[in-house]
Structure formats: C-alpha cells, structure tokens
Amino acid sequence: MLRAIIVDDEPLSVKRLNRILTESGAVDVCRTFLSPLEAYDFAKENPLDIVFLDISMPEIDGMSLSARLRTHDQDIQIVFVTGYDEYAVQAFDLNALDYLMKPVTAERIARTLDRVRSRPSVPGVMISDPLFAVRLFDGMRLFRQDEERILLKLRSPKTEELLAFLIYKGKVSREEIIDTLWSGLEPEKAHKNLNSTLYYIRKAISEARLENPIKTYRKEIWVEEKHMVCDLYRFKRLVKQVRQDQGGAKELEWIKQAEELYAGPLLSGKGYEWADAYGRQLEREFIHLLELAGRIHLESGERSSALHYFEAILKLDPLREDISLEAVRLYIAIGRMNEAIRYYYDLERLLQRELGTQPDPRIAETIRIAIR
Known part of the structure; x- marks a missing residue:
C-alpha cells in the first residue's frame, strides 16, 4: 500500500480526496495538512511514496513545496491538485507524476494510481535498470x-x-x-x-x-x-581524471576510454551555432589526450601503439607538422618506408594547397637519411 499525505488549505477538498484515496484500497493516507510547512516537517521524519499537493496555498505554494520535498527525497511522487487548468503544463514542467482537476473523482484517481504503480521508483515495482x-x-x-x-x-x-x-x-x-x-x-x-x-x-x-x-x-x-x-559527460570526467592523475597507473586506460567515446565532432551535422566553440574545445582536449598517449608509448618503446595515436591526431589536424615528423620517424622505424614516402608527398600537396608552404625540412631529411 502506498504511503501518502494530502496538503491543501481547503478543508472540504482535503476531506473529499482523503475519502476517495482511502476507498481505493491502494493508499494509506498517513496525515492530511492544511499547512504546507507542517507537511514538510512531517515528510522529513516519515517515509512517503506519494504527496498530493494543492498548487495555490499560503506560506509557500505547492510548486515550492514539491521542490523542497524532492530535495529531501528524490523518489517521492508528486501529484498536483488544482482548480486552474493553466497550471497543467507547469505541473509536468516540475516533473510531477500527474495533476488532478478539482473536484477530483474516483475514476480520475484510479488513473493516477495506475501511473504510480507503473513507476520504477515505487516500492514493489521491479526495476529493469534501463537508463x-x-x-x-x-x-x-x-x-x-x-x-x-x-x-x-x-x-x-x-x-x-x-x-x-x-x-x-x-x-x-x-x-x-x-x-x-x-x-x-x-x-x-x-x-x-x-x-x-x-x-x-x-x-x-x-x-x-x-x-x-x-x-x-x-x-x-x-x-x-x-x-x-551521456558520452559527453563521461568524456569530460575522463579528461578531468587524466589531468588530475597525469603519470598515474590508469592514465592510458582512461585515454583509451575517451578515444572510444569520441566518435566524431560534437553534434556533428546539427548546425547548432552555440555548440561550435565548445565542440572545438572538446576536439583540442581530445587531441591533447591522443598526443599524451602517443608520447607515453613512444617513451616506452611501443612504436606501433605510439603511431596509432599520432595517426589519430593527424586525421583531426593534418597540418600538425611536429606530429607528422613523429609519424614519419615511426613509419621508418617499424619498416614501413613506402608509407613514410607516400605520407610525405600527401603532406606536401596539402600544405601547398592550404598554406602555400612546404613541409618542415626535417621530415624530408629524415626520409633521405633512411633511404641512404
């Protein structure tokens, strides 16, 4: 049986709702209150499943009281009781389970109770754990x-x-x-x-x-x-963890998780102007993680793993010549000379087209020395 209280400054409304809820056989009305502050004090000391709130009351209104109740216990179900239809959208806007128009009827209460039973937060309802x-x-x-x-x-x-x-x-x-x-x-x-x-x-x-x-x-x-x-929230947490524990044992593991999350630019294809700057910031943070992982693997002599991260950076920022130099050195070191040469010519064409410049001379010199 659901434990409930009724809060309404109109005694006749309280009496009618109390009778209907009691007759339903599904609700134990623990107390009724004409004062919202007294109701709040009671709720803080007693476990409740559902609260029936009038919207328009003295001291504090029903919407303010619902916010206080949710702060105390986020699982409390709220049902607004009102004589004003204009509050309907606002009730849902405050994440209420339902709203009832006065005078309430047994049939309408029955539909509300059906909704209560279907909610995972209500005791006795199995939670399948979907998020x-x-x-x-x-x-x-x-x-x-x-x-x-x-x-x-x-x-x-x-x-x-x-x-x-x-x-x-x-x-x-x-x-x-x-x-x-x-x-x-x-x-x-x-x-x-x-x-x-x-x-x-x-x-x-x-x-x-x-x-x-x-x-x-x-x-x-x-x-x-x-x-x-949310992938965005998880990504931000991982970035923060790497910053706080740089050099720690889980650093590479966190970067790998971030790489799996970053499937492409934030909200790609949506055209939201407000998201552009933030999307670029996230891409810079992601590139920083990739470079950090690449250099960790490079220092450990894990060349193939380091190359993986440097290649990932160049897909996002192909004009990074410092990373291009590292990639070419690694291609040569692991015996992929043809790829090093092909990459150099691709970079040369890109820089000429985009910036009208030539690649860093050190890249060409690295290839010439390897060919000798």
Missing part, C-alpha cells in the same frame, strides 16, 4: 540503455536542440535558453515555446518508461546526470 542514454559525439542519438536499446524519437528538431543545449549547459536559466534558442520571438511567446518544447521532451522520455533527468525550479532548468548515461 536514458544520449550520444552527442558524431551527431545525436537517444535510446534506452538496455538489451533492446530502443531509440527515442523527439517531436521536432527544436526539441532535439533544446535537449542538447540542456545537456551541454548542465544548469541554465530560462532566460539564457530563450536568448539562445528563441531570440527572435516576443518574450511571452518564447516562454510558451520553451514550456511546450520541454513538455514534449519529458513526454518522449516518459513514454519510454525512463526516469526523467530534466529538473526545473523557478527560473532554472538542470540535468541530473545520475538519471542518464
């Missing part, structure tokens, strides 16, 4: 991380862009989102577009039976990483 998985390198792909790996489809390109922007920012104000994604619209229309677009993202994630990682409170929106798997 919302997002891939942002080399495009954008969304899917459930489980055996089926079901792809998620969003409603429109704008819903994709908003989701990508939220993941990129981590935490961001509504005003910054509007300035970036809806700068040409009137403020009122822009806010409506943001709310509706956010709703469709939540809806797609909910329909896939996944925990929603997008949270909102007042003027801010943020992404909780614990509810999702």
Whole structure:
C-alpha cells in the first residue's frame, strides 16, 4: 500500500480526496495538512511514496513545496491538485507524476494510481535498470540503455536542440535558453515555446518508461546526470581524471576510454551555432589526450601503439607538422618506408594547397637519411 499525505488549505477538498484515496484500497493516507510547512516537517521524519499537493496555498505554494520535498527525497511522487487548468503544463514542467482537476473523482484517481504503480521508483515495482542514454559525439542519438536499446524519437528538431543545449549547459536559466534558442520571438511567446518544447521532451522520455533527468525550479532548468548515461559527460570526467592523475597507473586506460567515446565532432551535422566553440574545445582536449598517449608509448618503446595515436591526431589536424615528423620517424622505424614516402608527398600537396608552404625540412631529411 502506498504511503501518502494530502496538503491543501481547503478543508472540504482535503476531506473529499482523503475519502476517495482511502476507498481505493491502494493508499494509506498517513496525515492530511492544511499547512504546507507542517507537511514538510512531517515528510522529513516519515517515509512517503506519494504527496498530493494543492498548487495555490499560503506560506509557500505547492510548486515550492514539491521542490523542497524532492530535495529531501528524490523518489517521492508528486501529484498536483488544482482548480486552474493553466497550471497543467507547469505541473509536468516540475516533473510531477500527474495533476488532478478539482473536484477530483474516483475514476480520475484510479488513473493516477495506475501511473504510480507503473513507476520504477515505487516500492514493489521491479526495476529493469534501463537508463536514458544520449550520444552527442558524431551527431545525436537517444535510446534506452538496455538489451533492446530502443531509440527515442523527439517531436521536432527544436526539441532535439533544446535537449542538447540542456545537456551541454548542465544548469541554465530560462532566460539564457530563450536568448539562445528563441531570440527572435516576443518574450511571452518564447516562454510558451520553451514550456511546450520541454513538455514534449519529458513526454518522449516518459513514454519510454525512463526516469526523467530534466529538473526545473523557478527560473532554472538542470540535468541530473545520475538519471542518464551521456558520452559527453563521461568524456569530460575522463579528461578531468587524466589531468588530475597525469603519470598515474590508469592514465592510458582512461585515454583509451575517451578515444572510444569520441566518435566524431560534437553534434556533428546539427548546425547548432552555440555548440561550435565548445565542440572545438572538446576536439583540442581530445587531441591533447591522443598526443599524451602517443608520447607515453613512444617513451616506452611501443612504436606501433605510439603511431596509432599520432595517426589519430593527424586525421583531426593534418597540418600538425611536429606530429607528422613523429609519424614519419615511426613509419621508418617499424619498416614501413613506402608509407613514410607516400605520407610525405600527401603532406606536401596539402600544405601547398592550404598554406602555400612546404613541409618542415626535417621530415624530408629524415626520409633521405633512411633511404641512404
């Protein structure tokens, strides 16, 4: 049986909802409250599965109380009870399980309880452990991380862009989102577009039976990483680990993991202007990791492994002549002279076409000495 409380400053509404929930046989109404602050104090000391909140109350409103409850216990399910339909989108925007229009009915409560039972966070429901998985390198792909790996489809390109922007920012104000994604619209229309677009993202994630990682409170929106798997977040953590433990035992292992994650430029093909500079920064960080791994292998005498990383750098930045010199030296050292010569001529044509210059003379000299 679900443990619940009801919070509403209207005694008749409390009485009606309490009766319907009790008669359902599925809910144990532990207490009812006319004061939201008293309800919050009770919730801090007593485990609850679900809270039925009126939106418009004195002291603090239902939306503010829901945020406090979630801070205390992120698994508490919130159902808003309201006489105002205008709050419907806002309820979902705050990641509520459902909203009920007053006067509530037994039939409508039954549908709400069905939704509660289907949520993985409710005790007694088996968790299959799927997570919302997002891939942002080399495009954008969304899917459930489980055996089926079901792809998620969003409603429109704008819903994709908003989701990508939220993941990129981590935490961001509504005003910054509007300035970036809806700068040409009137403020009122822009806010409506943001709310509706956010709703469709939540809806797609909910329909896939996944925990929603997008949270909102007042003027801010943020992404909780614990509810999702994202290649960008994992890549950033690996970069940080390498920086903090350079020279450590796991350095090469972390770089290898980062290499597996970096499948291509961030959000490749999407054309998001706000992502361009950040994408270039990530590419520079990736190249730094590749060079670090290459030089570690070179110092250890592992020439083939070092060459692998230097070749990877040149695919991203073919004008790096210092890396070109290292690659040519390694081609020669492991007996691949023809590849060294062919690479030199390719580099010569590239530099002439792009910069009107010739390769570093040391590269040609290295080849001449080897041929002798």
